[in-house]
Amino acid sequence: MQRRQLILALTACATLPLPVRAQTYPGRAVHIVNPFAAGGALDQLARLLAQHLNVALDQPVVVENRTGASGNIGTAYVAKSAADGYTLVMGSSATHGINPSLFGARLPFDPVRDFAPVAVAVVQKNVLVVHEGLPAHTVQELIEQARAQPGKLSFGSAGAGTSQHLSGELFKAQAKVNLLHVPYKGSAQAMQDLLGGQVSMLFVDIPTALPHIRAGRLRALGLTAAQASPALPEVRPLAQLGLPDFDLKAWYGVLAPAGTPAPVLARLNTVIVDSLRDPKVREHLLGIGMEPMTLDLDQSAQYIATELQRWADVVRLSGAAL
Template sequence: MKPSALRRALGAALGASALLALAAPALANEAAWPTKPIRVIVTFPPGGSADAIVRAIGPRVSEKLGQPLVIENRPGAGGNIGLTAVAKAEPDGHTVGLGAAGALSANVSLYPQMPYDPVKDFKPVSLVAAIPFVFVGHPSVGVRTQAELIALAKRDPSKLTIGHGGNGTAMHLTASLFDQMAGTKIVQVAYRGSGPAAVDALAGQIPLAVTDLPAALPHIRAGKLQAFSVTSDKRVPALPDVPTVAEAGLAGYESVGWFGIVAPAATPDAIVNKLNAALVEALNDPATQATIRGLGVEPAPTTPKAFGDYIKSETTKWAKVIRTAGIKLE
């Protein structure tokens, strides 16, 4: 070997050794993670289903990782405030966020300006839970099936209005997607949450509502609200006799609310994968699943890649719905 080639080879070897020496502490930190409690920034107020989901999975995740999950609620701006804090957090795996369908997919089309990019500023960890919705009506509407409801909406558009959980929410978009696929123009009324919409439908103040299962289920079982269809791609165990929207005639329809865990974009893959494994194990635990289903939601663990792909597909899907419906938020 010529001297110049030898010097180059030695230089390359020394360079590689230096890089390994620099990388060693980082690799050690990743192997030791977590070294303190994991802060979960929840983009909703305290006491809701998002908090309950984190508490349901917390014990098993803590058992697996040796550190607890600590909830920090940062609601506001459709989830944008909480996820902005996640995007700016130290990417060491000790701060992650529980985001929902709006903040991680729909908001980019709803708000004229966004404080983060849901694809570039986060590393997906796992989808956690999916929330089917149900279309319900007061018995005075006089129809019992989705097909009859659509026929009534087309025959007498002025007769029907539908309540949902608020402008820009998943329920708002669910109703808009239904209109677009059914060819109807049902007037939408925004409420501050699904509960008030269900209450007004129950009282006959509004003929229809799209709501989550916990808000409507007791009234459906009591025969005080008529359930037309559920919005998931499969029937829900709590309402086995109620068809999906697709089964009832709108082929290809599917709309669910969902929660997922994301980390700051620069979080090492080794940490993301370790957290994913703990979450998947917790979400596959029968006792944890029973607790989550008791909240009216379905456990939905995924790989990081599958969750990332889902975020992208949901973003594309809702962008079209929002554009067609002309929905904008300030």
């Protein structure tokens, strides 16, 4: 009887569903969407992180450029992607700082509700550079030339709504000059036109400008942040060159769709922070003008929330509009 009861019990247990086996992440390729064009600072960072994630996660990590609408197209694509950790976006002070204020109700995603911050990776200072053929050799000479030729000088940017665009608008407001804004689909395209003389100046990320400054093809007049940059120690901040309230710097980081499981977010944050702590990675980033951050999940979320408000104030002060 006891034997019969044991057999029945074992048979009953066999019909119960087995515990679901914990899924290991990642089990396939991870895609990082860069919502801006290839060749710019954000693209350089995305590909650097992808190399380290590839090794740490033991899976292919692919960078995909989905450009357009000041970064909104690629960012909206990720917002609507599955919340499983396999589709991430390179967020920035453009997509998760400036665009919400510039685009308002036209923004195709909510920067807070639709995303889970993974890691704010770096802060990035822009540099004001001019074509070597431009007569101005100082910020004050540039301002004088702009005042003498209102609307004739132009500044390019990586797109409307980027920190480069806002740097130019704030420069116009504080220097009281009239400049023409020429938006591009990325820093690399804007740089090509500056080198070709199609635009007069750029407020551009240091990684994009640095090779041309060192080669003597461009003249660096000032930094947009109030602090010096290790990559360009000889270039002074605009705040020290007659524009005392000028202090703008961008940030770049990684975000996932809202609802991504907490263990996946934690794993990604740990891997990214570990890569940014690597001495060789830090040296490389600092050498091209990016300053690494090592923020955890909560710190990254708080940083982005603070930046949303800060850039809203900059948009208002600059008078920028689309």
